[in-house]
Amino acid sequence: MPQPTPDRSHARLEAQRLTLGYDREIVVRELNLVIPTGKITVLVGPNGCGKSTLLKGLGRLLQPRSGAVYLDGRAIAQQSTKAIARQLGLLPQSPTAPEGLTVRELVAQGRYPYQTWLQQWSKADEAAVERALRMTGMKEGDAGDASLENRPLDSLSGGQRQRAWIAMTLAQETDILLLDEPTTFLDLAHQVEVLDLLIDLNQTGCTIVMVLHDLNQACRYADYLVALREGHVFAQGIPNEVMTEAMVREVFGLESRIVRDPITGTPLCLPISRWYEGHHRVAEGF
Amino acid sequence: MAPNWLVMRSNQIPVSFRLHQRVPKMLLLLGSLILVVLVLSVSYGEYPVPPLDVVWTVLGLETGNPDYAFIVNTLRLPRVLVALLVGMALAIAGTITQGILRNPLAAPDIIGINAGAALAAVTLIIALPGVSVSILPIAAFVGGFTVFTLIYLLAWNRGSSPLRLVLVGIGFSLMTGAITNILVTFGDIYDVSQALVWLAGSVYGRSWDEVGALLPWLGAGIPAAMLMARDLNALSLGDDLARGIGSPVEWRRGLLLVISVALAGAAVATAGTVGFVGFIAPHIARRLVGPTHEGLLPTAALTGGLLVVLADLVGRTLFAPIELPCGLVTSALGAPYFLYLLIQRRQ
DSSP: OOOOOOOOTTOSEEEEEEEEEETTEEEEEEEEEEEOTTSEEEEEOSTTSSHHHHHHHHTTSSOOSEEEEEETTEEGGGSOHHHHHTTEEEEOSSOOOOTTOBHHHHHHHTTGGGOOSSBSSOHHHHHHHHHHHHHTTTTTTOOGGGSGGGSBGGGSOHHHHHHHHHHHHHHTOOSEEEEEOTTTTOOHHHHHHHHHHHHHHHHTTOEEEEEOSOHHHHHHHOSEEEEEETTEEEEEEOHHHHOOHHHHHHHHOOOEEEEEOTTTOSEEEEEOOHHHHHHHHHHHHO | OOTTEEEEEOSSSSOEEEEETHHHHHHHHHHHHHHHHHHHHHHOSSSOOOHHHHHHHHTTOOOSOHHHHIIIIIIIHHHHHHHHHHHHHHHHHHHHHHHHTTOTTOOTTTTTHHHHHHHHHHHHHHHOTTSOGGGHHHHHHHHHHHHHHHHHHHHBSSSBOHHHHHHHHHHHHHHHHHHHHHHHHHSOHHHHHHHHHHHHOOOTTOOHHHHHHHHHHHHHHHHHHHHTHHHHHHHTTOHHHHHHTTOOHHHHHHHHHHHHHHHHHHHHHHHOOOTTHHHHHHHHHHHHHOSOHHHHHHHHHHHHHHHHHHHHHHHHHTTTTSOOOHHHHHHHHHHHHHHHHHHHHHO
16 A cells, blocks of 8 residues: 655644643643645554544533644634534544344434434435445345344444444535544454455545554554554654564554554554563573 | 425425324324324213213313313313323423433433422412412422523532533432432421322313413424424434534523423422323334434324323223322333333343
């Protein structure tokens, strides 16, 4: 996968001196970040580094203590939440739906920001929902009531369910999408299925920002990688530049080797545990 | 187009709605059931009136018996209508609280709103026995709102969390219940017996005045709840997602809670604490039409109305001529169902 440095001059989403926190605790402090438009940006960092908090801040789920997040040059805190929902979609970590809600009903709720008291199901709403269902493969099989779109969410596999949630954010027809660990609790095949779907979306021009736990997945799927430590941006850029042994040591407190991923050519991080260090020494002793 | 959605859409003006096909069918079914039970309930009594004559009398037609008009229109009809309206109000209130608190166990009876209304009314009956009974509904109403406000303020911590609201609510429910018990234990025996009848929840002796007092609350509350059905849908996905799809969470939740308390308060003020209706009716309705609130709200309302009208009829027939208050009947049905759900959810 070729990885040119993304153009950051036409950024739509941007954080300036952003400070975020819960109660008395400050999690993200004076952070500046420009999200490259039309690219996939992945936030990585150890637990508690503020990556999920930052994503919430970017998605106006958390009010900034100071500083601001700008969407097209205007502070999002000053815009109506409905207006923002037409430009920016988000998917929190492990969302839950009421029991018995069908995929189609869930996806239709993505149209909320376009609806009014009188206009609750326009032709545009219907078209957007159809498109979202088709893109996420929820219409496949097309066996009438038995197809995925008419099944309750709680009867689906983890991967299908995550696809249904992504379909809901797609029905919002936004060109920016924020996702918090979209692959947690999924097995490997479903992780790849969901991440590939996000690449498909990105190909249609959607800017994607997501938090990922797995560094190697992050390197494979990111155009732009942001490593966070203690609420600050430690390093940012294309994965080849950011993903170094020094970065992993500084940010995660872990010794590692970085090699080339034999499939994609992106950096691949191999952690060195205490146990292996010991064995290495034993081996040298021979 | 999915085959199971009904779509109403105008090409000229920007008006469009959608509804699951089964919703109108269910509403029609529940509506007819209610009519049947209403007629049976009016027809039954110490002085039975044949069901057909009930219908004729209500429609203002001649039945040949001059007593029927008084028995049906003055004595029995307002009572069953109050039962119907109380059931509808409690059911809508319950559907709203269960939706916004994302907890199927969180009905106004359980989070303390009804208990607050009851405490205020019992305090009035026992502590100030001289006071006119006509201000009872107002006291119940103020009590419900006070408890609700306290719950909301105590649970507020940089935003209102559903779980905290439920926990604080259960705490308040127990506390107000305990104070009510103290009052009942130490109060004057005559006042206490009057309070106990009211506490058990009954539509005995309710007249057209009560129907008239309830109607404006339902007339405002039910359409308001229906208009906010999409916000209820959004809120039941969780605060983050609701905000993500553009719902202004805090003030929509606040508004919905006010509607819920208004309806629950009006119901408790009229008939006392008719237990578990606000909790069971939305459950049954969810089984019938699924969890989207455009269909759920009206279905729950009719289910709740049917439940209370039936409970009143059963209460009158079971040990006739002794009359059981309908609140006792709904509680006898609701409490085991509540336990069943608790056990089922644990597994």
